Amino acid sequence: MKNLNNISSLIIMSCLLCLSCKQVTKSVDETFHPNDSLVRKYNKENDIGSDGEHTGTTKTTTRTSTHHQEKFIVINGDTVKTPELQDKAKELFHDLELLKQKQTPAGSKEIQKRVNEFLKDMNLPQPGSKNSNTEKPTAKARKGMLSASQLAKAEEKLRQLPQYRDREILIYESVHFYEDGSIKLALQHPENPKYVDAYQYKDGYWSEPKPIQARNIERRTFPLSRINFADAQKVMQIYNDRAAQVEGAKPTTSAYISIWDDGMRWFPSTINGSRVRYDIQFNNDGTLKSFRQE
Template sequence: MKNLIIIIATGILLTGCEKVSKSINETFEPVADTTAQHTKNEEIPVSVPSPYSPAVEKQIEEAQRLVSTMLEKHTKTRTDTYKEGENTDFLTNEEKLKSAEEALRKLPQYAGKEIRVYNIIHFNDNGSIRAMLQHPTNPGYIDNYEYKDGKWSDPTPEQMSVRDDIESRLVPLEKIDFANVAKAANVYHQKIEQVEGAKPITTIYISIANNNLRWFPASINGSRERYSIQLNQNGTLKKFERE
């Protein structure tokens, strides 16, 4: 069983957290009703364990936590390279965040077109943002943009594969309110203060899978304890518990 959990969890690097979580649950689904119809008159052994027993549920939860940890570590390898310059409290400044969003909406190449964010967007406390956007005229293309010193860069192309499921990792910009980053930052700061030895965050990022948002970091590490943390899509606290 432990090997099964590890195999499922490694799929996160290819399919996204929500999709893997779905596969975890499907792994433990009971057999189809057609099987039950053929055997309804047969006696079912009492010793057969329920697929939703407490032990199985615990294994599912452990696998899902492993999935979240793997995604966070995988994404962090990219965000580490973006930490440049001194912190400017950008993450908690709603006005600056709104200005960045407004500037993005005004990019001339998207005039009269919908802006769709792809895969991930990073917000850094030094005042920079990294975003991946669907090309304004070719939906099979993805471009990288950086917000720095109050303006957005020209696009640089992202190399894509035919195996990339672009559509499932897109959300319209309307679904990502930059002001919610300030809400999220305040939640993180409040919870970090409650954990001995936890370091302040300098980067918040949003991952997109199955056209839904997920906030990161997904954990807070202290010198003695580790906590998992989940936020609602609007940046408010959803769940905070010790691991």
């Protein structure tokens, strides 16, 4: 009923250009019997005055010449002649009255369908439809892993942390270079070698240290002086070049270093295709060490 009330008010707005207010009100009332309060609410929301005049943006234009007078309205940018609108409105009223008399469960669906057809034909918004002209929100562009120069800058900022000034920096367990431009790692505490703190690099800055639980610290630390963050870009490029030669393989958007027994190893180390799988290894400086089918 709410949809029908809305539609009746839309038709009132259109037909007022050709028919008198009393005639249209009578026709709509006989067909739909709308609730007065709902009509007043719709009129207020759609800029229809108390005497039936439209006070919004719908434009009515009259052109007068020596031989005839022509009326038309502009609806959503389209020009519609009022005689045409009047005929279509009368046809709609007639169809709705016939459907209403059937009083079947399918009748309400047919009424809604017929009304939607009229609104579409008249270029009017349909109930529940979204404005196609509304701009869709632009999807956020993915940053991607930092460039080689940005990675080098992040490394230099890590070396400049006040707590590690004039001290050797030992990385614990791993260094992760993510596709969102962030870096995550853990460092052995500068004062107490039994402690480890986690750090994150994001938007050009290193975070404050966050204490974490650690074990096998002696076997899982590696000096920053023997690591070059910029090599992560080299690893990713070589990996993707090889993956492009393997059917069904996907490129990588990140890389990381794993540390164990005073050594380091670059990952990812496996390229999975749809038919074959390859093992890929890198030297510490990010150059290709080996590439073989498993």
